[in-house]
Amino acid sequence: MNSLAPYHSFSLQSSAQSIVFIESLDQLSKIEWTNDTWILGAGTNTIFTSNYSGSVLINQLKSLTITESDTDWLIDVAAGENWHSLVEKLINEGIPGLENLALIPGSVGAAPVQNIGAYGVEISRYIESVQVYNFKSHEFVKMNNSDCNFEYRDSVFKQPENSHLLITSVQFKLPKHWLPVLEYPDLQSLPNDATAEMIMQHVIQVRKAKLPDPDEIPNAGSFFKNPVISSAQYQSLLSNFPDMPAFVLDKNKVKLAAGWLIDRAGLKPLRVGDAAVHQRQALVLINKGQASGADLLTLARNICNTVKEKYGVELEPEVRLLGENGLLAQL
Numbered sequence: 204m205n206s207l208a209p210y211h212s213f214s215l216q217s218s219a220q221s222i223v224f225i226e227s228l229d230q231l232s233k234i235e236w237t238n239d240t241w242i243l244g245a246g247t248n249t250i251f252t253s254n255y256s257g258s259v260l261i262n263q264l265k266s267l268t269i270t271e272s273d274t275d276w277l278i279d280v281a282a283g284e285n286w287h288s289l290v291e292k293l294i295n296e297g298i299p300g301l302e303n304l305a306l307i308p309g310s311v312g313a314a315p316v317q318n319i320g321a322y323g324v325e326i327s328r329y330i331e332s333v334q335v336y337n338f339k340s341h342e343f344v345k346m347n348n349s350d351c352n353f354e355y356r357d358s359v360f361k362q363p364e365n366s367h368l369l370i371t372s373v374q375f376k377l378p379k380h381w382l383p384v385l386e387y388p389d390l391q392s393l394p395n396d397a398t399a400e401m402i403m404q405h406v407i408q409v410r411k412a413k414l415p416d417p418d419e420i421p422n423a424g425s426f427f428k429n430p431v432i433s434s435a436q437y438q439s440l441l442s443n444f445p446d447m448p449a450f451v452l453d454k455n456k457v458k459l460a461a462g463w464l465i466d467r468a469g470l471k472p473l474r475v476g477d478a479a480v481h482q483r484q485a486l487v488l489i490n491k492g493q494a495s496g497a498d499l500l501t502l503a504r505n506i507c508n509t510v511k512e513k514y515g516v517e518l519e520p521e522v523r524l525l526g527e528n529g530l531l532a533q534l
């Protein structure tokens with residue numbers, strides 16, 4: 204039956220034509236790539252909204268090597284390692300840097316794909332290189348940070364034409380001269396001399412208070428990206444919504460809080476079947492048990508339409524939504 208429900212954290216009932224677990228690099232050359240093959244890590248940012256007609260490769264490569272230069276820690280991690288376990292292990296070994304990104308679910312290999320970020324830090328800051336296996340040429344290729352085109356929740360790996368690139372390991376460079384990043388509002392209660400361990404524990408606490416644990420309430424984290432709009436549009440929105448929060452990106456652009464837009468549009472009570480908006484964090488959509496892909500897509504469309512009508516702002520999914528034949532081109 205090849206059920207995908209256990210392999211994606213939104214846990215919709217769905218299945219794949221076949222599921223292959225990647226446990227060693229030797230397996231890769233024997234895999235024949237077809238356009239409907241989908242690479243999966245822990246499935247915490249991917250939602251299978253229907254049965255999938257292709258095969259799914261689940262990356263479970265494991266290894267960790269730590270070396271050092273005079274100035275930096277150099278961490279080489281296989282893509283199937285758990286992200287949060289890596290953060291904890293490094294902090295416990297006295298290697299700071301990733302503490303703001305604690306408790307983000309998922310695998311190390313998916314971290315570069317959407318350039319994971321939280322509490323004022325994006326992982327692209329610390330990625331030295333990414334090793335990939337190209338299923339079309341059957342070669343390993345090392346990509347440097349600048350080859351990855353990292354942007355807000357985006358990278359070269361998210362482009363559909365690169366779906367045949369399997370990230371096998373990631374190389375991080377963490378400076379020994381460490382400085383805490385405490386600018387994010389949720390971290391401002393910490394003292395300026397907070398240690399990495401203190402920051403990690405604080406981030407864990409804040410996240411546990413705000414976000415549903417996917418093991419208890421199936422979800423895929425932020426369903427939508429925070430929309431980026433022009434400063435001029437923001438200024439005009441402020442006349443109707445004077446308390447609308449925004450993060451200034453540069454003199455022409457600001458990033459809005461999608462959760463705030465959804466909440467203030469009165470959409471928290473919205474529910475379609477068992478697909479619903481989370482009550483503590485409106486940016487997270489949840490599966491209350493038996494949601495179907497159609498329920499979720501209808502809910503997401505309703506949210507987008509209402510937000511567009513109320514503020515003139517387009518919401519775009521942050522999660523990877525798959526239908527029968529692959530990535531959905533639109534909601």
Ligand SMILES: Cc1cc2nc3c(=O)[nH]c(=O)nc-3n(C[C@H](O)[C@H](O)[C@H](O)COP(=O)(O)OP(=O)(O)OC[C@H]3O[C@@H](n4cnc5c(N)ncnc54)[C@H](O)[C@@H]3O)c2cc1C
Binds near residue numbers: 423
């Ligand atoms: C409760 C919750 C909170 C979250 N909070 C945050 C947050 O604060 N910040 C944030 O950025 N994200 C957050 N997320 C999203 C998610 O945790 C991250 O995107 C994470 O990196 C996904 O890892 P994964 O292994 O589950 O990826 P998957 O869902 O398995 O895959 C995600 C994408 O990466 C691709 N991919 C996965 N592995 C590989 C590989 N080895 N090679 C090539 N492509 C690959 C997949 O094809 C897919 O396109 C949250 C999710 C949840 C459920």
